[in-house]
Structures are given as C-alpha cells and as structure tokens.
Amino acid sequence: MSILEVLEFPDKRLRQHAKVVSVFDASITTLLADMLETMYQFKGVGLAAVQVNIAKQLVVIDVSEDKNEPLLLVNPRVISEEGNSEYEEGCLSVPGFYANVSRPASITCDYQDHSGKHLQIQADGLLAVCIQHEIDHLHGKLFVDYLSPLKRQRIKDKMIKIHKQAR
Ligand code: QAP
Numbered sequence: 001m002s003i004l005e006v007l008e009f010p011d012k013r014l015r016q017h018a019k020v021v022s023v024f025d026a027s028i029t030t031l032l033a034d035m036l037e038t039m040y041q042f043k044g045v046g047l048a049a050v051q052v053n054i055a056k057q058l059v060v061i062d063v064s065e066d067k068n069e070p071l072l073l074v075n076p077r078v079i080s081e082e083g084n085s086e087y088e089e090g091c092l093s094v095p096g097f098y099a100n101v102s103r104p105a106s107i108t109c110d111y112q113d114h115s116g117k118h119l120q121i122q123a124d125g126l127l128a129v130c131i132q133h134e135i136d137h138l139h140g141k142l143f144v145d146y147l148s149p150l151k152r153q154r155i156k157d158k159m160i161k162i163h164k165q166a167r
C-alpha cells in the first residue's frame with residue numbers, strides 16, 4: 001500500500017476528465033486501496049483518482065464516524081436527484097478552505113464495484129454531498145467552481161501564496 005501525492009488547486013491537472021474503467025484487473029484494486037489509504041492519511045471523507053493525477057473514473061469515500069465503512073466507486077454517475085440543500089464543503093485539493101455549496105439533497109448513483117459488478121446506492125445528507133463532489137472531480141470540476149469569480153480568485157491567490165512559501 002502507498003500514500004499518493006494529492007494535487008492542489010489551482011493545478012491544471014485537476015481539470016483532467018477521467019476515463020471510464022473497462023478493464024477490472026488487480027491494478028484497479030491496488031489503486032483503490034492506495035486511494036483509500038491516502039484519504040484516511042489526510043483525514044478526508046472522499047477522494048477521486050483525478051486528485052492523485054490518475055485520469056480514471058475511481059472514487060473512494062468514507063463518511064462513517066469510525067472510518068470503517070469504505071465505499072469504492074468505479075464509473076459512478078448520478079441517475080436521479082431530488083431536492084436541494086446547502087453544505088459547507090472542503091476538499092483535500094483545496095486544504096484550509098471551506099464554502100457553502102448548494103446541490104441536490106438526495107440522489108441515486110449507479111456505479112460498478114472493483115470486480116465490475118453494477119450496483120446502485122441511494123444517498124442523502126453528507127454521503128450525497130460527497131458522492132456528487134467526487135463525481136465532479138472526475139469531470140475536472142472543483143467545489144470552488146460553484147463560488148463567485150471573486151471568491152474563487154481569492155482562494156486561488158491564497159493557495160498560490162501558500163505554495164510559494166512551501167518551496
Ligand atoms: C469532499 O472533502 C467533501 O481543508 C471531501 O485541511 C467535503 O475530504 C464531501 C480536508 C465536504 C462532503 C462534505 C479538507 C482535509 C478534507 C481540508 C474532504 C483539510 C484537510 C476534505
């Protein structure tokens with residue numbers, strides 16, 4: 001198992017569109033395990049492969065209290081959605097910044113497991129927010145894209161400053 005490097009906003013590689021996974025081999029299982037380990041290491045509740053510079057439609061999530069209910073999603077997509085609600089989101093790729101984002105409140109998500117089996121999950125609350133946030137990553141979209149251009153620019157400037165200090 002290995003900890004992977006998480007790309008940080010405004011890295012352009014976060015804008016990659018992930019490709020559908022069609023071959024379900026051991027490398028996919030290994031990638032999912034490494035992503036899960038990386039997410040736990042950095043105290044995240046969700047991580048998409050694009051965030052670790054892998055352009056594949058892979059997502060790991062664990063919104064449980066005890067961090068013992070991992071959810072591994074391959075090729076996830078929302079097939080129905082209902083309602084609307086606001087949640088203060090963050091992102092491992094935008095550490096230290098949080099903002100309210102409005103999204104559908106409850107969703108049904110179609111996905112495949114590590115072996116390629118098709119499954120569906122219904123979600124609301126934090127899990128629904130997380131699934132939608134991670135699917136966005138697979139399309140090169142970040143939660144800051146839902147903010148006003150001014151707020152997004154402020155976060156961008158601060159992140160660039162932080163990256164310069166870190167060098
Ligand atoms: C997406 O986000 C999400 O700023 C996953 O310093 C966020 O795991 C889904 C994190 C909110 C639902 C609600 C952020 C860790 C983790 C930080 C995360 C930080 C350390 C964010």
Ligand code: CO
Nearest residue numbers: 090091092093
């Ligand atoms: Co994120």
